[in-house]
Amino acid sequence: MEGDTPTDLLIIETGEKSHLRPQIEESDWSVAETAVAELESALARCDPTAVVIELEHPERVRDCLERIHESGTQVTVVAPPTGSEAVAAAALRGGATEYAPLECEDAVERVSDAVATGVDPTAEQDGDDDEAPSYHRIIANELPDEAFVVDEDGTYLEAKVRPESADLYTVSADELIGSRLTEAFPQDVADRLRACLERAIETGEVQSIEYAAETTGGTRQFEARVVPTAERIDGRRAVVWLARDITERVRRERELRSRQTELETLNRINAVGQQVIETLVEMPGQNAIERDVCAQLVDSELYCGSCIAELGPDGELVYRTGEGEATTYLGRIREMGLDGECPTRWAAQSADVETVTHVLETEPLPDPLQSAAREDDVGAVISVPIKHEDTTYGVLTVLSGREDAFSDNEEEAFALFGEIIGFTIMSIRNRQLLFSDSIVELEFRIDGGDTFSFDLTERYDCTCSLEWTGTTTSGQTFQYVTVEGLDGTTVLEEAADHESVETCRLIHDGGDQCTIEMRLERSGVRTLSNHGVTIRDVSVEGGVGTCLVEVSPDADVREIADALGSIYENTELVARRTVDRAVQTAAERRKRILDELTDRQLTTIRLAYYGGYFEWPRQSTGEEIAEAMDVSAPTMHQHLRKGLKTILGEFFEDGGGTYR
Structure with a gap:
């Protein structure tokens, strides 16, 4: 230019x-x-x-x-x-x-x-x-979803709506002209819009506002820019009202905030669980960890109350501990006893998580609890079994003021949290037994159990003795049982037809004595182990079983008896003895093992250990170990197996005797 x-x-x-x-x-x-x-x-x-x-x-x-x-x-x-x-x-x-x-x-x-x-x-x-x-x-020329000219009195002077949005309106744009904001909106909304309009006129600046409007498609959210005009219309000041439907945006933002809140909630729940694990070694007992869990949940400010309770032997609800501001609701649970239904009882009976939301809107709880929830502003309740494997130690009930608390993800997090607490309690009980200076021996008589060993000894003149039982990482329960007075073929045939046995494998058959491996659907022995019990001996003869167990001095004997009674109906505690544990140093135990090994066995184990036979890949073969000993390979393997059996027997039999 x-x-x-x-x-x-x-x-x-x-x-x-x-x-x-x-x-x-x-x-x-x-x-x-x-x-x-x-x-x-x-x-x-x-x-x-x-x-x-x-x-x-x-x-x-x-x-x-x-x-x-x-x-x-x-x-x-x-x-x-x-x-x-x-x-x-x-x-x-x-x-x-x-x-x-x-x-x-x-x-x-x-x-x-x-x-x-x-x-x-x-x-x-x-x-x-x-x-x-x-x-x-x-x-x-610029019509977002709806546009209006509104004068300073709040009267519509012009109105235009996009054709695709017109069907949502209860009145047409032409019919809207001449009406006022107070006629088009509820009073509270109209007051907000009128205040925005006046602010735009007084300041001469563009104003923004979000508001809701009822349409034929339900409540919609709008965002408006209110622009004051420089020109007067019929002598009156006015604004141009440009509005856009932001319903979908608001919905997405609300969902995003909900997901963020849920994520924060899950993180805080996991943090409490992590804290429980970290303080495991510091907790003196089950009561301490239960009090700590309830306190930490309330301290997180996500929940207004939490408590732990259990079902007693007669079906009564036994309150153990609780924390929080929802004192009326927690008091109702404490007073419930045998009477009354509640999520805590439901979870204890079903061993599943029970969740109740929107409590104040739908009133889903029994009357006493519903009144307490209203008084304490409890919007949602979750009751979580505290369990490890098939053993339930109690029920954790958590209260929230949020009506929509305990979503699917939050519920899953609490279910895992219940298992963490259950595992922690089981570990504490086992630790108490392990480090106790004295133990209590309990002897139970089981009359007429319905498991394979009971039925087998009733039908045949034989005795079944438990060698070991345990659960694999996949949750399958195995038992190794020695049967005296019956051959292995007959035992396998009987096991194949028994409903409590999933699989059975013959380990050893000596004619009138055999050892079998069984995979069971459930095991009373495993149930006892989860209660911090060391099982010393289990034998069945003539359809009657004897179970000898060890527990720590502060163990709840009635709870253990009830746990065994849940598997075998006719269970009786016939003896209870307190026994001082003999203290044995590591050096004494090592000397005893060495005394039980022959010179050949000890030499073989040492040559194999220091020669790298147990490494992977092996640094020495069996033939090389045998050559160093100047014996044949089969002889070397025989000495090695016998020596290892002696060492392992010290831990699994005479020295340990623990079935877990």
Whole structure:
């Protein structure tokens, strides 16, 4: 562009190639390109009749319009690549002649018409838009979902709605004109909208507000930009109300916040579980860890109460400990006893997690608890069995003020938390027994059990003795049993037809004595182990069993008897003895093992150990160990097996005797 040459048209672009130049360029127009920062110098060098602004940033549009009007240019067209309420509001506030987003099909034609009017005031125009106020054209060209002109009294002067949104409205846009905000909205919403309208008029600044509106499709959320007009309408001040339906956005934001809250909740639940594990070695007993769990849950500020209870031998609910501000609800559980239903009892009976939500809305609890929940503002309840494998140690009940607490993920986290506590309690009981200076021996008589050993000894004149029982990492229970007085073939045939035995394998058959491996559906021996019991001996003869166990002095004997009675109906405690444990040092135990080994066995084990026979891969073969001993390979393996059996027997039989 040259010096002072008059220019009819000036296009202010985004910095990229103009969207307009190839389409509206005319021989009598000179097109100039400039950035916003160079606008003033461009206006000083030329005297344009019309200016077209292709910028998208609302603040830059307003700034440009202000400078252009100061220069005296009459025609200004805002034509951003894409339209938005913010840019439309900026065009309106800046007094633009026309607003024509280039994404519209007729954008170029509208820009050309507006520029042509400025160049040739006698140019013909269709309709009356040239006489209409600027806000009228902006409403017509920038219609998000709904747009209105509302005067200072809150009366609708104009209303336009997108065709695809019109079906949601209970009245048409035309019927809305002349009505007031108080007629279109509930009083509380109308008051908020009226306050926003007045604020926009008083400050002369664009205001934003979010609000809900009832439609035929339900409640929808809207976001509005309220733009005060420079022009008065019938002598009254007014605003242009540009609104967009943000229902889906609000829903996504709400879901995101919900997921974030849930994630924070799960993290805090896991943190409590981690704390329980970390303090395991510090806890003196089960009571201490239960008090600590309840206190930590309440201290997390996620929950208003927590307690631990259990079912007593007669079915009564026994309250053990609790924490929190929901004292009325916790007191109801404490007082429940034999009477009354509640999630705590349901969880204890089913051994499954029980969850009740929206307590104050749906009133799903029995009357005494429902009244307590209302008094304490308890919105949701979860009751979680504290268990390890098939043994339940109690029920943890947690109360929340959140109506929608305990989602599926939170419920899963609490189920895992219950198992963590159960494992911790089992570990504490075992530790108490292991380090106790004295022990209590309990002898039970089991009359007429319905498991395989009882049925086998009733049918045949034989005796079954338990060698070892345990559970694999996959949860399968195995027993190794020696049967005296019966051959292995008969035992296998009987086991194959017994419903309590899943699989049976013959380990040794000596004619009138055999050893078998059984995989069972359930095991009373395993149940006792989970209660911190060391089982010394179990034998069955003539359909009657004898079970000798060891427990720590502070163990709950009645609980152990009830646990065994849950598997075998006719169970009787026939003896209880306190026995002092003999203290044996590690050196004494090592000497006893060495005394039981022969010289050949000890030499073989030492050569195999130091020669790397037990490494993987092996550093010495069996043949190399045999050559070093100057014996045959079979002889070396015989000495090795016998020696290892002697050492392992010290731990699994005479020295340990523990079935776990």
